[in-house]
Amino acid sequence: MKVHPRKILAPLAGLLIVGLFWEWLVWYNQWPTYVMAAPSDVGPRFLDFYELFAVYSWQTLWRTVAGLMIAIVVGTLFGMLMGLSRILNDALYPLLVGFNAVPKATVVPIMALLFVGQHDFNTIMIAFMISFFPISVSVAIGLSTLEPEYRDILRSLGASRFTIFWKIALPKTLPEFFGALKVAVTLAFIGTNLMEIVEPHGRGLGHLFQSGRINSDYPLMFAVLIALALLGIALYYVVVMLERIFAGWAVRNPT
Amino acid sequence: MTNLIEIRNVTHAYRTEEGPLPVLDGLELAVPENGFCAVVGPSGCGKSTLTRLIAGLMFPDQGEVWLHGERVSSPRKTVGMAFQNPVLLEWRTIMDNITLPLEIVAPRMSRHARRERAEALLALVGLEGFGDKRPSELSGGMRQRASLCRSLVHKPEVLILDEPFGALDAFTREDLWQTMHQLRAEESFTTVLITHDLRESVYLGDQVVVLSGRPARTQYVMQIEDPVPRPIDMLYSAASVEKLATLRHQIQIAQGRAPAEEAAQ
Ligand SMILES: Nc1ncnc2c1ncn2[C@@H]1O[C@H](COP(=O)(O)OP(=O)(O)OP(=O)(O)O)[C@@H](O)[C@H]1O
Ligand SMILES: [Mg+2]
Secondary structure: OOHHHHHHHHHHHHHHHHHHHHHHHHHOOOOOOOOOOOOHHHHHHHHHOHHHHHHHHHHHHHHHHHHHHHHHHHHHHHHHHHHHHHHHHHHHHHHHEEEEEEEHHHHHHHHHHHHOOHHHHHHHHHHHHHHHHHHHHHHHHHHHHHOOHHHHHHHHHOOOOOHHHHHHHHHHHHHHHHHHHHHHHHHHHHHHHHHHHHOOOOOHHHHHHHHHHHHHOHHHHHHHHHHHHHHHHHHHHHHHHHHHHHHHHHOOOOO | OOEEEEEEEEEEEEEOOOOOEEEEEEEEEEEEEEEEEEEOOOOOOOEEEEEEEHHOOOOEEEEEEEEOOOOOOOOOOEEEEEEOOOOOOOOOHHHHHOOOHHHOOOOOOOHOOOHHHHHHHHHHOOOOOOOOOOHHHOOOOHHHHHHHHHOOOOOOEEEEOOOOOOOOOHHHHHHHHHHHHHHHHHOOOOOEEEEOOOOOOOOOOEEEEEEOOOOEEEEEEEEEEOOOOOOHHHHHHHHHHHHHHHHHHEEEEEHOOOOHHHOOO
């Protein structure tokens, strides 16, 4: 894949300008670090704790990805059930909406109590719960909007339901699926961090944020935020890359 | 002569929330092997329902559908379908769209043989060299040509066309009519064409069947004896003009308008 230099330079320039502005703002207002830390305070924190950052970033990352994977499997499954059957759609949709409407911040402490000490499990579950809704809705919509002509052509040839699903319905929902996955990635990330912050003796970047707060190490808290942003960007672009590979036809030919 | 398609006294009703909706009522239709039957009728009278019965996608409440001496009781691999919407898959090339039926009907056929078959059809419809394009890179008429190729790629006995040219402009439509005649000259299939265009029915059909308004019965059958392939001028002959007038009158009867209009005159 060829990447135009502008595609890399432009975002870097954007980053630099925002960073400088941030530095200037803090300097101009003479804010102490507990109000707002400047990039020059935050930078050294990465160097001081680079080992912790590496380990905790990894923990946050894999748990988010694990939650997402489960969300993809379960979300796609629900989406298939709802997209292929009117009755199941009517039965499941209100449930899903209700489930999604519950603020996850309230579920976090419940989960933490329900499975005390199961840090990995709890975190993954929250990441999953928060992110599977958009996936199932998008798959359901993609499947239920399949033109009946496709089905007739294949069915008149004696194709099974599975063949029709595999050859037509599934590929056809991929653009919607990836659209939803982009939203889900960010959501899963929020879920992971919520749990990491709330759980005592937790792990991951959320925990590092929490220890920054306990020790009044404000620059560290800001450093964690930046690390989270970087991880979020990285995950998002992984999804964009997968989208290019598997649903590039939809990106290339918007109709 | 044996008929490849025979529809005997078929009656069907859809079950809707407001109760049964009768769409076909004692419909009769017979198309000889390699024949071309054009079906016209008022909008919503049950023409698409008829095609679904022939394809074995559904079964009539009463009466029988016979294909090639066998009663239709399940979908058959010997049917090809094309619709007003060409429904080509955007993630496949034109070539891979056309070979899709072969993936289902003849999974063991080699990739090379599939491509060869598709290339031959593409050449026949004037799409030589477009196999590697994506559907969105083609014009509406070209997509409809590709859709015709897909419906014929597995050498079906029966070709079902549900208003395939309905959405095209008049010039493109006439081009495709001629393509249709070329396909008939090169390939062997028995066709049922649903159309709203009487000129199309006369130019393409060996037989034009007029259906009554819903529930549809066979109201009128006209034989078109002109040898195929036909020049487009055929439509302007005195005999054709007369046939068109007769069909137009029959359609008006089917719509329930003709007797009233005659009384007014
Ligand atoms: N699956 C279905 N369930 C209930 N009613 C249906 C169904 N499919 C079609 N109908 C109704 O049956 C009637 C005939 O439908 P059909 O599609 O066969 O008509 P048509 O002659 O093809 O119409 P058009 O000229 O608009 O293509 C219509 O009134 C339609 O609303
Ligand atoms: Mg129709």
